[in-house]
Amino acid sequence: MNGTRVRPPLILMVPAMAGLAFLVLPLAGLLVRAPWSTLGTRLAEPHVLEALRLSLVTATLATGLCLLLGVPLAWTLARVPFRGVRLVRALVTVPLVLPPVVGGVALLLVLGRRGLVGGRLDAAFGITLPFTTAGVVLAEAFVAMPFLVISVEGALRAADHRYEEAAATLGAGRWTVFLRVTLPLVAPGIAAGSVLCWARALGEFGATITFAGSFPGRTQTMPLAVYLALETDPQAAIVLSLILLAVAVLVLAALRGRWTGTS
């Protein structure tokens, strides 16, 4: 009888363990089936490096774009009281729940060569976005921006806005307050949001293949390369997947203090 005091009930532990296995086993499978002996040479293959480079570059550019547009948007949602703020917040989160392929189609309808905006861009400047690296960046930013906005808005709401008042009484104009007080105060939230945003952009598949197509070195990012490699060279697909897994683990490690820590 003694020692049973803290034993968790079996009815919870069994599904808990099953759930854990369900999440972990596929990743373990990836590790087990990986062609470890040829890993080095496979990683060094030009098309792998090309896809990796493209993924890193586009995910970073997409994150930059999200920061540029998302932080002001988050600030507006958090600090500017206006009618319909809840509606706008809901709209911002739509790409989170939207299947990315649908996002890709929507992007085509707006920014495609015959899209509402894209058509004009093409006519006026000769700029077309589909099939370009810029298109990849847009597709990734579209699906990843909600992560940044939600994260930064949360940080802004949690931050004491009286610091901004204090800055104003010291003679700081609004822009100075934003740059020198608000941004540093929510810097941890922005950092966490950026990492999430970057990771989401890195893993983007559906919107990218729909909007930007797939061409090595230009629009074929890692996930697209994984999908194509699966058709011909499953081992290569595993290698590419391993890289993405490693990046995911790194992201988790970077966020550990923020999401699981008590600080």
Place this chain on the structure above:
Amino acid sequence: MRGLDARVAVRRGTFALDLPLAVAPGEVVALLGPNGAGKSTALRALAGLVPTAGGHLVLDGTDLAPLPPERRRVGMVFQDYLLFPHLSALDNVAFGPRCQGMRRRAARRLAAEWLDRVGLAGHGAARPRELSGGQAQRVALARALAAAPGLLLLDEPLAALDARTRLDVRAALRRHLAGFAGAALLVTHDPLDAMVLADRLVVVEDGRLVQEGVPADVARRPRTDYVARLVGLNLYRGRARRGKDGAGTVAIADGGSLDTVDSPEGEVFLAFSPASVGLYRTRPDGSPRNIWRTRVDAVERHGDRVRVRLSGPPFAAVAEVTPAAVAELDLSEGRPIWAAVKATETHVYPA
């Protein structure tokens, strides 16, 4: 006109603040009042952090009303200081000068001077969370002063400090305020802070000015129950009538009457100290004094003194006695008792 000349009017739902305020350069005015009286709101309105509804705000001849906070030259020390957590103490102090366009190095030099002046010369590199409460308060003061405001607002500057630190910080704050050339307005609900720091007190209740004057005067002649409690006096309002020998009698509005010496006629306030009230188990006799039978309502210990609250009829009062007297008189709630105050201990002034 130099200094602050204002009528601060703020509306918020059913609450309305309408407070005339004038503070001369170099003068320190304390805004005193119970919670919710509108003291902090008045400060925030002066700083431009809440919108005003009418009234006027003029500082050193400039109309502040149309100006945003950053252009008012109104410095503020917040109750919890609000030092920027991401900046060092030095950069916190240098923030104001930087915002006014001073170059980084000059601003830091000025900030270092200010930190030195508030006795924190060695703490420039410290982050706010590494500072003690007293140090943070001094950094906050230095930060506000370094921006060279024409009006300095202090919102409960000592409230967040423990009793011992408070004493030191209060003395230091008094020194710095004395050296400040502009107008200073501080909000507090601690009468001692107000008396020590301020040249003049302004008492606000429910958004209105109820009493104003130099600390000694306010302390001696409270005009509301709140002020009377604050300065620790029994206060009654009544109608005075002069007697045959120059002495007078005040008929208290709530009932009963008290004899006084040297009384004016008409509507008056009558005040006496709790320490001047004597308590007896049997009816005392002797020198001319007011004697009334009453009942003990509560017995509270305050340091080495005991406060005995007496309930009416004829009127409520507070007496202050020694613990020995409590034991001797066997004071407990509900006990009937005789109370006495000498006519010479009462103080009467026109209402």
Place this chain on the structure above:
Amino acid sequence: MSAVTGMATGGKSAAAARPDRARAGRARAGAARRAAAVMAAVAVTGCAATGDAGTDGETLTVFAAASLTEPFTALGREFEAARPGVRVRFGFGGSSTLARQITEGAPADVFAAASPATMAQVTRAGDAAGTPRTFARNRLVIAVPKDDPGRVRDVRDLARPGLKVVLCAAPVPCGAAAEKALGAAGVSVAPVSREQDVKAVLAKVRMGEADAGLVYRSDVKAAASQVAGIEFAASARAVNDYPIVRTANAPEAALADGFLGLVLSARGRDVLARAGFEVP
């Protein structure tokens, strides 16, 4: 032979779960089989009694190349009409995707691929019952949006700089065929995208994002309202053979053979031809 291999590793298909169909079941104790047979009989008579054709569970699963979507859907409907109580389910997709799914144990009865190479993935893994038979051929055409913004007249136009051409990725049959055909035409094309399957190429052309794409003639036929097809001679050098086979572990082997028969019949050839395929 391949069937035996399939049974030895039978756990990866649905065969083991259907003792009334799986030949492997013979080796097992009879009691369970008899019970299952009785239950199947009850189910059949029950159905007959109520006249409900939807629940008796005879479902044929056909995995077919995306380009076969239209003719196979039509043939499937005819097959169902001819056999009350039978349902045909299709999995359309890129041939190599489907081939991989089959070798990984997806419960398909019939596999129709867009190229012998992708079919070989299945036969090599021992997942095909018998030898695949070629039932159709498809040749590539140039698909352009109806309004033809790139003014494509001929295969040589595809090499024009600035023209947005979309091809299938090299590993999928339509991609391999495209490279072959373009090579034969002596045209070097710099595509803006290499899509995962032929329907994705068609979609890009349909939406007007691409000026031209190489797709199968049957695809153009299926999307005739939005897309125009331009034939070119060199495509004859890259004709795709479409092989079809019953899978080794087909849960519905008899139905599978029946469907194969329909596809190879005169009626089947007719439907395929009308869809733009060449039939042998």
